[in-house]
Amino acid sequence: MIEVVILAAGEGKRMNSSAPKVLQPVGGQPMLCHLTETARSLGPDAIHVVVGAGGDQVEAALAEEACRFAVQSERLGTGHAALQALPQIDPEARVLILPGDMPLIRADTLKHLLDSPAELALLSFLAEDPTGYGRVLRDESGQVCAIREHKDASEAERAVGEVNSGVICARAADWTDWLARVGADNAQGEYYLTDCIALAVADGRSVEAVVAADADELLGANDRAQLAQLEAIFQQRARRSLMAAGVTLLAPETVQIRGVVECGRDVVLDAQVTLEGQVRLGEGVTIGQGCVVRDSELAPGSRLEPYCVVEGVRSTGPCSVGPFARLRPGTQLAAGVKIGNFVEVKKARFAAGAKASHLSYVGDAQVGERANLGAGTITCNYDGANKHHTEIGADAFIGSNSALVAPVSIGAEATIGAGSVIGKDAPAAQLTLTRSRQRSIADWQRPRKKS
Known part of the structure; x- marks a missing residue:
């Protein structure tokens, strides 16, 4: 006993x-x-x-x-x-x-x-x-x-x-x-x-x-200096353990492990990567420089380009994220998904082949297979009191700078014209847009600075 x-x-x-x-x-x-x-x-x-x-x-x-x-x-x-x-x-x-x-x-x-x-x-x-x-x-x-x-x-x-x-x-x-x-x-x-x-x-x-x-x-720690010494030893031990498991650390002394990390073989961690909480990286995953991965699971073959922050994310197939993307809790990515630069995703599911390549916010949404969200697409999910859901069908195309005001549904193969604000459901396989007619004013004078 x-x-x-x-x-x-x-x-x-x-x-x-x-x-x-x-x-x-x-x-x-x-x-x-x-x-x-x-x-x-x-x-x-x-x-x-x-x-x-x-x-x-x-x-x-x-x-x-x-x-x-x-x-x-x-x-x-x-x-x-x-x-x-x-x-x-x-x-x-x-x-x-x-x-x-x-x-x-x-x-x-x-x-x-x-x-x-x-x-x-x-x-x-x-x-x-x-x-x-x-x-x-x-x-x-x-x-x-x-x-x-x-x-x-x-x-x-x-x-x-x-x-x-x-x-x-x-x-x-x-x-x-x-x-x-x-x-x-x-x-x-x-x-x-x-x-x-x-x-x-x-x-x-x-x-x-x-x-x-x-x-x-x-060793124990009675002050911050001794605590830093323990941290350094822990990090060295954790890095060696990862490398022994088949992980490549391109700049080992800069990688930080702050939790429990499981990695498959041939994972590559670039400089200044931080892994926090419960992290699982499948075989062949590549994490670019400066990324933070927290409480997430990335499927084999997935790739994070530099300077992404990923938290509470699960991918079920190889996908590409970043650079400079932020994925928040509840994000799920299927095989072939692309999340590009300056895209923020929260509590959204991307089906196989779906893309949001740049400058978008996608929250509380389901994005269908092969759907393409153009630059500047926003799902307006919050009315000031409650969150609402956006459904985007398979093969839908969302034109640049569009706002989808939830709750709203975009049908399969639907096209949303660039610059539209969509507050009602858009039917499948049709073009939907909300845009004032363009005018040109010939005798308009541009304001000039007063002398």
């Missing part, structure tokens, strides 16, 4: 933010959410989150996850924080305790720790600069004997390069026993979780520090 306790009560004052530290984003989602996702992959019987400052925000962020919450009303240290969750946990359960600001840790690393037969096992790493970390102290035989927090360490102890990550595991009943004996006689005046190591050693219990192979996994 394994239960996980995540310590998420810290205020994170150095972040200078209205949000708790654990909710600061890395890779497009809060650090805490990365951690709960990793913890859940271990198959624990329960995940407990200890909250404090900003607890309501933390609980709201985890509202869709089956977490149990404990409150640390006073900031009295990590030992005191862990103690708040223990009453909810089976005494015989093995309890894995994690800091809430460790978004990069991998499940395999935690599994390796849980494989330790020691009665108390902790994750350590070798730090290039150990300043601020608790030092892992070992005796002459190499056995762990204590952890000394940086502020309480002697000069000799501060020279130790092996440091505590804050990830530690033991039986719940043992945690309860040890924490009852931990004191606050230290530089911080706090109850340190790490003091349990010396108590376990004194009790003759087996203690092991498992040295992590990748120290970057165990």
